[in-house]
Amino acid sequence: APRVLSGIQPTAGSFHLGNYLGAVRQWVALQESHDAFYMVVDLHAITVPQDPVTLRRNTRVAVAQLLAAGLDPEQCTLFVQSHVPEHAQLAWVMNCVTGFGEASRMTQFKDKSAKQGQDRTTVGLFTYPVLMVADILLYQADQVPVGEDQRQHLELTRDLADRFNTRFGDTFTVPNPYIVKETAKIYDLQDPSVKMSKSASSPKGIIDLLDDPKATAKKIKSAVTDTDTVIRFDREAKPGVSNLLTILSTLTGTGIPELEKEYEGKMYGALKTDLAGVMVDFVTPFRDRTQEYLDDPATLDAILAKGAEKARAVAAETLATAYDRLGLLPAG
Ligand code: AQP
16 A cells, blocks of 8 residues: 655644644545655644643644544554654754755745744754655655645655656655645735744634633634625635635535525624534544543553554664665665
């Protein structure tokens, strides 16, 4: 089976709806048909300041949410990035084939560092995309399910894989992004011109899956729409309504054209009330399941130990090949 790999950061206590619809939902679907590797990328999280106690807790919360979302550790390999030391090791190698100018062109770094200011921006944040390259190449992944915001990092991954292969001989599979068009970018509820984002969205603009479901319903009902009254999908003219339609369509499995028909002649309030109901029905059991996994840390840790072992077997082999091709002298 073709191989997929993806990761998610444990930087917040909760995944947001964009993380779920843009990425995690695809992970769950792909584990059935693919040889799937999924990880919580704690080494990526430390590129911005983290409180140690919170980071450790949030890493478990992230794993619990992935299980609650439907990842099955019998079907996929689920692990924590720092449990597999080869990620940091291959990242160093890939840093040494990345151009400084090339890394400087990464828009996510430019945006985030501009916001933080130069003195507070770490070198780790600068080289974050290169660590991501190593994450992917270690597993010889064919496909990488991510949201639209990761497209540029996937391009970098392809470029570096090609470059290494050309210079040192065929070593890495050149991966393809797996981006589902409809949900590739879920927008901020208060500013539907920008993506829903943990670091940039206001609390009212972002839906955290572990929030109180009542608060979630309220956020949907106060989502920004427009002064028109027609419920129709039009990303340019009606970004707010289109975002709500996308979310409703994905969670219910009803196509957008059918939804447009269903809401013909109805007010925005009707759409929001229905979507709020669907969201509450989705997040309520999701929260409960997450809590059940958190209440059983021994099981969680056993899943992660097994996942790390499976991941390491693959990662160690790729790293050994890369070291060999580079001409590093084998130990003993
Ligand atoms: N709004 C979004 N729509 C669709 N997909 C999204 N993703 C993130 N936001 C959206 C996808 O979620 C996966 C995990 O990404 P991450 O670990 O980088 O997530 P994050 O950093 O916790 O979340 P944000 O909101 O993206 O954080 P900021 O804005 O702080 O960088 C990825 O596949 C991503 O594409």
